[in-house]
Structure formats: structure tokens, C-alpha cells
Amino acid sequence: MELGLIGLGKMGGNMAERLRLGGHKVVGFDFNKEATAKLTAAGSVGVNSLEDLVKNMQSPRAIWIMVPAGDPVDETIAKLKPMMQKGDIFIDGGNSNYKDSIRRHDELKKEGFEFIDVGTSGGVWGLKEGYSMMVGGDEDVVEKIRPVLETLAPAPDKGWGRTGPAGAGHFVKMVHNGIEYGMMQAFAEGFAIFEAKKELNLNNAQIAEIWQYGSVVRSWLLDLTAAALKANPELKGIAPYVPDSGEGRWTVFEAIDLNVSAPVITESLIRRIRSREQDNLTDRMLSVMRNAFGGHAMKTE
Template identity: 85%
Template sequence: MQIGLIGLGKMGGNMAERLRLGGHKVVGFDFNKETTAKLTAAGSVGVDSLEDLVKNLEAPRAIWIMVPEGKPVDDTIAKLKPLMQKGDIFIDGGNSNYKDSIKRHDALKAEGFEFVDVGTSGGVWGLKEGYSMMIGGDEDVVSKLTPIFETLAPSATTGWGRTGPSGAGHFVKMVHNGIEYGMMQAFAEGFAIMDAKKELNLDNAHIAKIWQVGSVVRSWLLDLTAEALAHNPELTGIAPFVPDSGEGRWTVFEAIDLNVSAPVITESLIRRLRSREENNMTDRMLSVMRNAFGGHAIKKD
């Protein structure tokens, strides 16, 4: 099957290679010409414009978009529409807000196009391990793309599936990332507690290896943690600064809207925000108030 791919960063490039190895014709575009040249050298077709991307695909076309959420997705679709034909399929495989995906589906459907949202997990390991894909869209359209999903997934029958109508794929991926926040926070806190117990001389890297087999907390996330600790047990050179992609906070907003209690995911998001605060105003205010009512000493910078 043929597929157009826009956005050839680490994840997009690995997806292109996995599809090529699976026997699909891949036509890829990226603003970085070196990246498109590498795609061609690897055996696929790298192009320098959206016009050439569309020309190299036979109708009905399927074009997978891997660009940042929001305006970049809308701009890409807007540029592609005049070049494409009715019945062509837009696939958004990035981390878009599910509400935007529903709007895009409805707008494109009214114009004769198809739209599928694919929440994609696997990161830089997807080329080797395969990608987990949570798919939202019309059943008949998703069915047409089955060969693509079977190739990208860990196997033809595992790691992927249609989760519901348009928006469902990105909604499930949003919750998936919220859960991921909580799991990461729990591991980080646990290892921090063990690191603080200096009198027991605990070896976090060794403990992580023990937990990898037979433990109830064993997981791919633990495997990655164990590998990281083995290479850098003291986390030397790593700043306590943790970004968030946006999906964790969307999960928290959704929980509030649905009146669902989600304290672990919420607190894990707050901790990420806290990690990015320099000269934290909250803590300085607490110190001032404690001094005001109790005369407790204030630690100076």
C-alpha cells in the first residue's frame, strides 16, 4: 500500500522506515531537505514540496501528518486540500487535542475528504518494537488503512485498534499519557526515597534490575528506567526540569469536566510545572508567612 508521510523527525522517520521494510511505498516530506534526502537514500521517496508529495501518490491517497498539534496541523491540511481529491484520507498521528480532531473530521467530511485520528505511542523505539496505535474515525475508512496499521504495530493483531468515532483515538491517547505521568511520578518518588536512605547504601540501578523480573511493578517503563540508572546512577548532568507535552493537562481538564477524581495524574502534572519554576514564588511566600506568625527563621539565598 502507498502512504504519504509529512514530518520526518525521529518518530516520523522511524515510521517511514518500518513501513518501507513492510513493503509499502512511502513518499515523505519534511522542511529539512537533509532529512528527505536520507529518506530517499534509505529506499523510499523523499520530496521537497507538498505538491510533489501528492503527485507521487495515486488516488485515493492516504497522507499521514506528524507535526505539532494545533495550528501546524490545520495549516498542513489547508495547504494539502487544493492538491487532493475527494475520497483522499488525512491521518493525524500527532498528539492533537481530541476536540480539534472531531472538528477536523466533520469539516473535511463535508468537503468530501476523510479524516482519521491516530494516537501513536512508541517514541524512538517504534522502529524496533512497533507502535501502539489508538485509532478514531469512520469504520470503513479505518478498515481501508488496515495494512498500514498492521505494519506499524508490534504485530498485525496486537497493539492497535479502532477505539471509536472521530476524536476517540486522540482522546484515548490523551488518557494514556495522563496515566504515563502518574506512573513516571511514582517511580521517580520511589527511587528518590531509596536514594535518601543513605545509611542502607542502596543501589538504585541494582534494585531496578531486581524489579524487572517477577515484580508486580515490572514494565517497559521500569526497563527504560533500569537502563538509564545503569548508565548514569547518580543522574549526573541532568537538570530537575521536566516539560509536558500538553496531554497530561488535557487529561486533568477532562477529569474536572467529567467530575472524575484523578489526584495522581493531577499531582504528577503539578510536579512537572513545579520543576520548571526558578526562584519559586510559592515556597518563598510560605517562608515569609511562617516567619510572620511564628517568628521562624527565613533562609536567605
């Protein structure tokens, strides 16, 4: 199936290559001319304007959007609509909020267009391993892009599925990323405990490799962790600063709204936020209060 792809960063570029290798025609757009030239050289079609993207595709078109969540998605759709025809499909493969995906589906449906939300996981390894895709949208529309999804997935019948109506794909991906926060935090804390037990002279890289085989905690995340520790056992040059891209926050908000207890995901999010505080007022306040009621000594700068 022919596919238009907007956004040729590491993930988008790898997706385009996997589709090309799977026999699909890919027309890719990016402002980066080097990225589009690379795509063309590989045997697909790279363009540097949305107009050329649409012109190089036959209707009904399916255009996969890989841009940052929020306004960029709406702005991209708004620019494309006047050039597209009724029945064309918009696919949001980024990490959008599921509420935005429901809204976009309903708005586009009224105008005669189709919309599918695809929560996509796999990162830079997707070209080799395939992508895990959680798909939301009308069942008949999802069927139209089945060949694309089967090619991008680890196998035609594995690693992807329609999880429900519009918004369901991004909702499932949101919780997926929240779970990821908790798993990462648990591994990080465990290895920090090993590091602190100086008298046993434990080797984090060795332990990670042992766990890769037969252990109940073996996983792709552990494989990546083991490789990182082998390359840089002491994590030299890495600042203790952990960003969050939004999905963990949304997961916590949903848990609260639904009255679902999610302490591990919530605490892992709070810990990421804490890592970015350069001059922590909370800890200084605790020291002041401890001194005030108990006369305990305060460490000064």
C-alpha cells in the same frame, strides 16, 4: 498500501522505514533535505514540497501527518486540500487535542475528504518494537488503512485498534499520556526515597534491574529507567526541569469536566510545573507567613 508521510523526524523517519520493510510504498515530505535524501536512499521516495508529495501518489491517497499539534496541523491540511481529490484520507498521527480532531473530521467530511486520528505511542523504539496506535474515525475509512496500521503495530492483531468515532483515538492517547505522568512520578519518587536512605547504601540501578523480573511493577518504562540508571547512576548533568507537552493538562481538564477524581495524574502534572519554577514565590510566602504567626526562623539567601 501506498502512504504519504509528512514529518521525517525520529519518529516519522522510523515509521517510514518500518512501512518500507513491510512492503509499502512510502512518499515522505520534510523541509530537511538530509531526511528526505536518507529516505530515498533507503528505497522510499523523499520529497521537499507538498506538491511533489501529492504528485508522487495515486488517488485515493492516504497522507499521515506528523507535525506539532495545533495550528501546524490545520495549516498543513489547508495547503494539501487544493491538491487532493474527494475521498482522499488525512491521518493525524500527532498528539492533537481530541476536540480539534472531531472538528477536522466534520469539516473535511463536508468537503468530501476523510479524516482519521491516530494516537501513536512508541517513540524512537517504534521501528524495532512497533507502535501502539489508538485509532478514531469512521469504521469503513479505518478499514482502508488497516494494512498500514497492521504493519506499524507490534503485530497485525496486537497493539492497535479503532477505539471509536472521530476524536476517540486522540482522547484515548491523551489519557494514556496522563497515566504515563503518574507512573513516571511514582518511579521517580520511589528512587528518590532510596537515594535519601544513605545508611543503607542502596543502589538505584541495581534495584531497577531486580524489579525488571517477576516484580508487579515490571514494565517497559522500568526497563528504560533501568537502562538510564545503569548508564548514569548519579544522573550527572541532568537538570531538575521537566517539560510537559500538553496531554497531561488536557487529561486533568477532562477529569474536572467529567467530575472524575484523578489526584495522581493531577499531582504529577503540578510537580512537573513546579520543577520549572526558578524562583519559587510560593515557598518564600510560606516562610514569611510561618515567621509572622509563629516567630519561626527564616532561611535567607
